[in-house]
Structure formats: C-alpha cells, structure tokens
Amino acid sequence: QKEVExxxxxxxxxxxxxxxxxCTYSDRGSQSFFWYRQYSGKSPELIMSIxxxxxxxxGRFTAQLNKASQYVSLLIRDSQPSDSxxxxxxxxxxxxxEKLTFGTGTRLTIIP
Amino acid sequence: DAGVIQSPRHEVTEMxxxxxxxxxxxxxxxxxxWYRQTMMRGLELLIYFNNNVPIDDSGMPExxxxxxxxxxxxxxxxxxxxxxxxxxxYFCASSLNGGAVDTQYFGPGTRLTVL
Numbered sequence: 360q361k362e363v364e365x366x367x368x369x370x371x372x373x374x375x376x377x378x379x380x381x382c383t384y385s386d387r388g389s390q391s392f393f394w395y396r397q398y399s400g401k402s403p404e405l406i407m408s409i410x411x412x413x414x415x416x417x418g419r420f421t422a423q424l425n426k427a428s429q430y431v432s433l434l435i436r437d438s439q440p441s442d443s444x445x446x447x448x449x450x451x452x453x454x455x456x457e458k459l460t461f462g463t464g465t466r467l468t469i470i471p
Numbered sequence: 472d473a474g475v476i477q478s479p480r481h482e483v484t485e486m487x488x489x490x491x492x493x494x495x496x497x498x499x500x501x502x503x504x505w506y507r508q509t510m511m512r513g514l515e516l517l518i519y520f521n522n523n524v525p526i527d528d529s530g531m532p533e534x535x536x537x538x539x540x541x542x543x544x545x546x547x548x549x550x551x552x553x554x555x556x557x558x559x560x561y562f563c564a565s566s567l568n569g570g571a572v573d574t575q576y577f578g579p580g581t582r583l584t585v586l
Contacts, residue, residue, distance in 0.1 A: 391572050402562055402577035403514070410572060447514060457502055457566065458527055459575065463513035 362386065363450050365462035374471050378435040382448030382462055385429070391451035392424055392431045393459065398444045407433060438469045473497070475578030477563050483584045489551040492581045495544055496565030504564040504575060505538055505548050514562070520546065553585045 362385045372378040380394075391410055395403035409415045409422040409431065421434040431450075435442055448462040476495040484490055496503045504519040518528040520540045528538070535554070540546040550557055560580045566573040 402580050404577070405574050408572070408574070451572075456527070457504075457519060457521070457573065458516055460516070461514040 362452060362460050363448055363462040365448050365465050367463055368466040369468055370465055371468045371470055372438050374438055374440060374469050376438055378438045378442065378467055378469070380433040380446050380465050380467065382431045383429055384431070384450045384452070386450070386452040387429065389450050389452050392422070393449040394422060394433045395447040395449060396444045397447060397464065403447055440469045440471055443467060443469045475563055475565050475576055477578040477581050479581060480579060481582050483586065484553055485586050486554055487552045489549065490553045490583060492548040492561050492583070494546045494563030494578060496546070496563070497576055498544070500565035500567050502566045502573070503540060503546050505546070506562040506564065507559045508562060509559045517548070555585045558583055558585050
C-alpha cells in the first residue's frame with residue numbers, strides 16, 4: 360500500500376459544478392495535511408492546509424479531514440476553467456518531522 | 472520578495488556526465504528541500520536541510536547523488552555520473568521555521584534530460 364494515495368484521474372467536471380478530490384494515507388499518526396495545485400509545466404503551490412478533524416473553508420475551497428478513516432478531501436465549489444490542474448495531496452507522516460509525502464496527484468479538467 | 476530561485480531551468484546532458492543543479496531559498500527561510508518529479512513516481516523528497524545541516528537524505532537514490540548547503544542562501548544537488556533514468560524535473564523548496572506545519576514554497580524547477 361502506498362503511503363499517500365490519490366485517484367490519478369483525469370476527473371472532468373462541468374464549469375460551475377463542485378469538484379471533489381480524495382486522498383487516503385497509511386500512517387494513523389499523521390498530523391498535517393496539505394493540498395497543492397500544480398499547473399502543467401509549473402511548480403506546486405499550496406492552496407489549503409488542515410490539521411484537525413472536520414472542515415476548513417477558504418473561499419471556493421473546502422478541505423475535509425477524517426483521521427479515523429485516514430481520509431482527506433478537497434472540494435472546489437463553482438468550478439472555473441482556471442481550476443484545471445493537477446492537485447497533489449501531501450501528508451506529514453511523522454509529527455515533528457518536516458518531511459512531506461506526496462500522492463501522485465489527480466488531474467482535474469473543468470469543462471466550459 | 473523573490474521566491475525560490477533555481478538554475479539552470481533546463482539541462483540536457485549525455486549519460487556519464489556530471490550535472491549540478493543550484494538553488495537559492497527565500498531569504499530568511501531555515502529549511503530547504505530537494506524533490507524529484509517523474510510521471511511514474513510523482514513528487515519524491517530526496518533530501519532536506521535545516522539550518523544548513525542535512526536532516527534526512529533517505530530519499531537520495533544512490534551514491535551518484537549528493538547535495539550540499541554551504542550557507543543559508545545556496546544549495547547544490549549533484550549527479551555524477553548521470554544516467555538516462557535520472558531524467559526528471561527537480562524542484563527545490565524552502566520553508567520558514569522548519570516545523571511540520573510550515574508551508575513549503577517551491578522554485579520553478581530544473582528539467583533534466585540525460586541522453
């Protein structure tokens with residue numbers, strides 16, 4: 360089992376709809392969770408971080424964390440063509456260590 | 472303020488040659504990370520430094536890879552000798568305080584092609 364798993368996609372969503380991206384992780388001791396967005400040919404950029412169970416909202420983005428199920432998700436409301444990118448889930452698997460383990464990413468395409 | 476700076480942006484070399492990638496972290500950041508990204512394996516951490524000291528190099532693939540951070544504003548990743556399977560995009564990232572919750576800021580990457 361991979362340490363951080365994501366569905367590679369591609370995931371196609373109509374413009375204006377909700378895009379839902381999912382990630383599971385293997386280490387129950389994990390404390391910090393991040394979503395990075397990577398446009399084609401560009402570097403990853405952080406869009407959301409979450410540390411506690413529940414939801415965290417920032418504009419059109421909502422991160423959801425369920426530590427019991429070892430599951431973290433990202434919802435994008437009112438999807439725009441500019442949201443088309445690869446979304447990387449990253450987990451700090453060992454608390455106190457700065458090391459991030461990344462999933463392989465989900466490619467999202469917003470259809471106008 | 473300038474972000475993370477990497478050079479070169481593109482490198483094409485022949486198998487067996489030495490390759491040196493360079494990184495300047497964001498000023499004031501204490502931690503620096505080297506990643507490699509390929510289609511097959513995704514984004515993998517190779518090594519990271521905190522206050523110029525290597526903390527975890529467990530991701531360095533083999534002895535052909537080495538990394539140094541002689542001062543707070545400069546780091547190198549060297550591959551000697553290079554092989555075609557080293558072809559990838561290499562990213563450098565830095566973070567401010569080095570904690571588990573710190574944001575890592577990525578540079579633009581170096582696209583390496585080994586022929």
